[in-house]
Structure formats: C-alpha cells, structure tokens
Amino acid sequence: MGKRFFEREFKLQVARQAYRGEKRLAQLCREHGLCQTLVRRWREQYEKEGENAWLSQERGGNVDLDATGRIAALEAALGRAHLEIDFLRHSLATLRKGGFPPHNRGC
Numbered sequence: 001m002g003k004r005f006f007e008r009e010f011k012l013q014v015a016r017q018a019y020r021g022e023k024r025l026a027q028l029c030r031e032h033g034l035c036q037t038l039v040r041r042w043r044e045q046y047e048k049e050g051e052n053a054w055l056s057q058e059r060g061g062n063v064d065l066d067a068t069g070r071i072a073a074l075e076a077a078l079g080r081a082h083l084e085i086d087f088l089r090h091s092l093a094t095l096r097k098g099g100f101p102p103h104n105r106g107c
Contacts, residue, residue: 025040
C-alpha cells in the first residue's frame with residue numbers, strides 16, 4: 001500500500017480536535033482510519049504552527065506571508081464566532097428550559 005495524501009484542511013480538523021481535547025486520540029484514529037503516531041505528529045505540528053500548519057503543502061512550498069497572515073486571522077475570527085454561536089445557543093436552550101436563576105442586583 002502506497003502513501004496516502006491528506007488535504008491541509010483535513011489535517012487541521014483532526015489536529016484541532018486532538019489539541020483541544022474534543023475527541024480522544026483513539027477515537028480520532030478509529031473514525032478516520034489513522035494511526036496514533038500520525039495524529040500525534042499532526043497535533044504537535046499544529047501546536048507549533050497553529051493555523052499556519054501545512055500552508056507550504058497547500059501552495060507547493062511558495063507561501064505568500066501576507067495572505068497567510070490574513071487567512072490565519074480570518075480563520076481565528078471564524079473560530080471565535082463559532083464559539084460565540086455555541087455559547088448563545090446553549091444560553092438560549094437554558095432560558096427555554098426554565099431560565100437562569102434570578103439575579104439579585106441589590107436594589
């Protein structure tokens with residue numbers, strides 16, 4: 001069996017989940033048919049380079065640093081927006097189930 005090629009976005013997705021602890025290493029490996037050594041390597045590279053990991057792969061080694069920085073900033077903003085959306089959805093669900101406890105404002 002020859003070497004498999006993985007797209008940058010797939011590596012980032014798996015590495016993010018491993019780095020953030022969203023899923024256990026064994027679970028990621030089972031779900032995607034990967035070995036633990038590979039996922040660990042991806043997680044370590046993501047720890048070092050963050051959202052800039054594997055950019056040279058995407059552009060064949062010629063990375064435009066201005067575009068790279070802009071992409072990284074946009075991806076970070078998108079990640080924050082997703083966290084905010086998740087928080088708001090959870091808050092809304094909590095309110096619908098009976099709300100938060102009354103807030104004593106000392107009036």
